[in-house]
Amino acid sequence: MSPTSNTGSLTDGARYQIEVPDDWNGILLLYSLPIPVEPGRPPWPPEDALIGDLTGQGYAVAGAANTIFWPLEASLSNLEALLEAFTAVAGAPRRTVSLGLSIGGLITAAIVERYPGLLSGALPMCGNLAGAVAIHNRELDMAFVVKTLLAPGSELALTNIADAESNLALATALLDEARTTAIGRARLSLAAAVGNIPGWFTPGSPEPDGSDVEGRSREQIAWFEEPGFLVYFWAREQVERQAGGNPSWNVGVDYRRLLETSIDRDLVVALYDIAPISLDDDLLTLEVTPRIDADPAALDYLERHIVFSGELGGVPVLSMHTDGDGLVTPDNQHAYADVVRAAGNDPLLRQLFVHRAGHCSFTPAEVTVGLDALLERIDTGAWPDLSPGAMNAKARALGPGRQGLRSGGTAEPGFFAYEPRPFPRPWDIRDVRRRQEVAKSSAR
Template identity: 35%
Template sequence: MLLITALAVPFTCTMTAGVADSSSISEQGLLPDGTLYSLIRPVGWNGTTIVMPGREELTGDVPRWLGEQGYGVIGYELSDNWNLAQDRSNASSAVDIFSETAGIPNTVILSGRSQGGLVTRIVTDAAPAWLDGSVPMCGGGAGAISMWNTKLDSAFALRELVGPDSQMSITRIQDERGEQAAMNGLVSTASATNHGQARIVLAAALSKIPAVDAETGEDVPAANLDKRIAEYTDAMPLALGIGVRAGFEQTVGGSFSWNHGVDYRKELKASGRWSEVQRAYREAGADMEADLQTLANAPRITADQIAVSTVERLATFTGNLEVPVLSLHTTGDPAGATAEEEAYADSVRAAGDNHNLRQTFVGADGHCTFSTAEQITAIKTVADRIENGHWVSTSPRSLARTAKAAQEATTIKLGTTRFTTPHPALPGRPWDVRNWDSYVPAE
């Protein structure tokens, strides 16, 4: 594979846009800031290019299928410490590199997973002229303020109810390894007693940590409380995201999460899990009211106003969609509940652009655990929307038919499809453009 270094100068491209070519290009190089990228232009390129933040190696069956079907692909490495401004800028750099190296695309679709999914939403919100459509997968629909505030809520409940003298600081993390150890200790202590397990249920409710059966992809039945508790317990470390928070705080120069002024009784009732938490406490023989009072009396956490302002403009949303967007989200993602998609939809509705948004869900446990079939179906659906000027049905049945047709047209094993419609859930502590500049630190 050829390694080239892209110079940090404007590109002057003389290639023809979207011309099918008898030759193929496959190479790896560096974006202007030194970020690794890989690029593929297949034989008979169809003029559409998929930009994939977080897929710098372009390995696996998704890029393989895209190339087989005539799509150009460029993937680039994501930053450490959630440097989302760098990741956003590099999407445009990737398009420039593809245009210089392989030809100017007629159509560009952006699609990333996890951090790359959040970057996809951020770039889409910025509406660069080169963008024609987006497929964000499992990444930050509520925006970074809401996302990290609800993670704080779960962490705060865990600490204050299980070990208020714990060394877990929750925000302004100085010792990531020590913070992880403190959190693991709290989870271990809580899981050892019935009362502690009830407290895990309460903490999980505040950020809507899911309980999905890994075998069936279905929600664990409400009647099986023991299994739901086990799912919450296993998910807690990923759900709290300590390592990511620590890095993001370094990048933006302070803490962007707070809970002063938060009424946890109100938040718990709004979570949709009040009855489950009541049952967990009742079966444990524990006093839920006493624990809610403990949370009400506990000293609160403030954020740094400059950091909040930075994150607002970097990674929360205006809801303005200039291009079609189809999101993909697993129902059992502990890193971000499906309620985040409702938060995103609410921002888009408020901006009047809901005609450009479709949201799809996969019944599966885990973070970004999509099959190849599910990913390529989402990308193909947006490509068809761009080409035809209107959406086809994005119902689970219609998407499954699209995936079946794609499988019949290739020898690549695309895997199963598990498209579903989840139960709606209200987002916790939403924060978008309508809230910008309203945060005031507690005195």
């Protein structure tokens, strides 16, 4: 067949795109998109290297654009229409595999649970796999520390954001001022620590040594500057608009405990010593400051879109994450593995980690060998050798042209053995059920 490129609009107006190579291998990759695009724009640009790499290997790719920051509801409801559009263009696929990056990784895992029987396998990469409630609580925790310690009397809104643009401008000015002083940098690091933000930002760069306090602080703050504050102080307004209120809370949260279990504890202690100010005093301030509660109806919405149950419907899932990701931290993988294990489905799940800074900073070679491993599991019923040595050798064998980073430059294959920290405040189907039981008991 000749190569096919097809675009169109779904019933809700979302633009979709379908790419079918002339040597299509019969496998459809449902590509879940990570970030919104402007209305009317296609889901990915023509120069998207990942799409070109996948179609170059014989895979067909189909995806629909997101126009809002939290696209779970629309993305899941659009799926059947997207599949119908693909079948009309190319016929029924031999296999359907879902993959996605970032929020697209979350959507990928959601498809596994919400569409049993559809997929042969799933490859969520750098995904928010702790689920919607947990990740927005984590973002609130960091924002709460920022405002409480750096701008307690300001108009900075943490929830119920009325003017997202003004709120982000205020937060950005606050960050610009705080980073210029030792006290400000210490308090920013404490805010980052409650969310396990690494002190490593630039893809392709070596990880700062543990003793390099200044370097790690600078890299940690870069996570706030680049995507972090945009998410905490601007994008939350879109989430609240869809949920019909604030779905997050920090009532009862022990920030002292979150610091003690954080990957950044030693960095925070070192920066407070340099400042020098009392870390204990700041933790006490956090303890006594009035907290924020969630709107129950908004929380219900976020639990539907989505927290995970660990029910995989027999579908093998291979997840991938970099350890130096400060936007969607690798502890998301710990939360996902825990709920999958609790559901008795851990034989279906494998997780790969790449030693590299950056959000979704995989090379085409790393994505390819991950996808190859998943397909081997689908074909044979057994997981192949996923050891770092085996995976790196396979990625390296694909040649130097497949080792490029989206941010520029190249990187050696980086698979390594890694055990992520527990997610600071997990929330999955078990927590949903406990909340429902408490509500029933209170109503009696």
